[in-house]
Amino acid sequence: MTIGVAAALYRALYGGVLSHIPEPTAVLLGQSGLRLLPWDRLPLFRSTDARLAVTLGGVRLPNPLILSSMYYDLAILRRAMGLGFGAVTTKSITRNARPGHPEPNMVRRRSPEGPGLVNCNGFRNPGLEAYRAALPALPHRVPLIVAVAGESIEEYLLLVQALAPFGELVEFNISSPNTALVYEWSRKPDDLLRLFRQVRAATAKPLIVKLSPDFADANEGAIIPAALDAGVTIINYGNTRRVPEPRLSQGAGGLSGPELFASTLQNVRRTRAKFGESLQIIATGGVDSADKALALIRAGATACAYLTGFITRGPALARLILDRLSRELDRTGSATLDALRAHDEA
């Protein structure tokens, strides 16, 4: 089977079945299929092109594609590590276990750009102690990014100190729109500077701060400068965008998927132009095709993450993107992905 056929089969499965059955059943089916079947043993989903390697915070990733934060299940993370990604991110872990918001907490959203999601997951996760006990069982076939979310500086410190030893990188989330206290961080740049400094001092691991696309002015005017000032030099731009959604239990949620792409591209291009090479950028939001990933890298992204595209386009998407990047290196005579940025044609 070729990767094109695998991608077409998944599209038929998603378009014909998964996108028509109730969302909780589709999630159950999709996640069970991912957990139970050994997809990660098939070389089909991976690229062997060594030119695609990138260095993020000093850590070598075999390629620039990252599975964005949503899954905490170690069986799923383990499979994902063999599905072409250069790194895999955990769910944002909180101090205490959380059941998440009641259902409905995820709905599909159709748009001319393609299929997306709106969720009010509310950080459903097993909590710090249980996750710390579980994480040593996960082999790191590719680097693991451990993600955390807190409601106070003390909570972030506790989480980062406890979980950093289990990841190659640590992402701290100040941007999920589904719990007011996390989302509110973006409105408090002064508190953020203290947060950044203290978290930076709490671990030697490379730190990523995950930003909200809803706060572009604050991000670029105050939050990124504060992060750089504290020595946090990797940003993930970014999280879902908060939208009203009457079908959800909370009446609002985080929009993900292709509707985000145009602003993700602009955010990356502006941020790279303003801050130059002083920071590394993980571009997240709306990637569901090879062309979109390539556009983000050309615009200045060091790496590119996606989540909704994994659900709507399936496990073949990573290999399709990686093959496209390899062809682009051939076409432009570039030796590395960093060199491709010089070819931004926008």
Ligand SMILES: Cc1cc2nc3c(=O)[nH]c(=O)nc-3n(C[C@H](O)[C@H](O)[C@H](O)COP(=O)(O)O)c2cc1C
């Ligand atoms: C159901 C669901 C749960 C998510 N959980 C988290 C989370 O725990 N932490 C986080 O930083 N982002 C979380 N995200 C956001 C994604 O990691 C990503 O930033 C966002 O969906 C935009 O990328 P995409 O358009 O590729 O999906 C979640 C997204 C979805 C759809």
